[in-house]
Amino acid sequence: MKFHVVTIFPEFFAGILEHGVLGRALKNGSVQVTMHNLRDWTSDRHKTVDDRPFGGGEGMLLKPEPLFAAVESILPQRGPHRKVVLLSAQGRRFDQAVARRLSQAGEIVLLCGRYEGVDERVAEHLADEELSVGDFVLSGGELAAALVMDAVGRLVPGVVGNADSTVCESFREDETGEGLLLDCPQYTRPAEFRGWPVPEVLVGGNHDEIRKWRLQAARDKTARNRPDLVK
Secondary structure, rough: OOOEEOOOOHHHHOOOHHHHHHHHHHHOOOOOOEEEEEEHHHOEEEEEEOEEEOOOOOOOOOOOHHHHHHHHHOOOOOOEEEEEEEEOOOOOEEHHHHHHHHHOOOOEEEEEEEEOEEEHHHHHOOOOEEEEEEOOOOOOOOOHHHHHHHHHHOOOOOOOHHHHHHOOOOOOEEEOEEEEEOOOOOOOHHHOEOOEEEOOOHOOOHHHHHHHHHHHHHHHHHHHHHHHHHO
């Protein structure tokens, strides 16, 4: 998997790419990340990437010219396994299903919005999809791009040591077909902490009973914390 990040703040990602699962994936070559400074595709001496919106209004918009030039330079050939994603508060909700779909791509360009937004022609005619990481507004797309790279990158084969851990986790389909499930509650040692014991079934050694308990506990927690996931 190869990520290209188009941003006016490439230095933002220095620490993020050095740690955790994504950092290990970069070291073993399972994932590649290339930073691209959007200002490299400007033509004026001030390296201008933004301008005021037509019709008035607050803030500044990223101009279409440098973004189109950047993508056309990075991905001169487009195809089903080469995706361009615009990160925007106006985009569709990014979730685990989208992460799994994007993990099948070979190359992804992430466009980091800034200021008040991005010229709409970028969303309409350049990006394959416009994604939002949540129902809130960020000051820029860099943090959103980091979230997408982490969520997608960990699903790439070879990135996570135990592949099953990316299957039996939150936002998987309930086997009944009644919606999505959060992960079940998990416990570790000590078996009792401040008078709160681990559920007895988990220390009893009956794996069939443990499986049943975990499934029901996952359903209960989903209904309690995310009822919107239940059909």
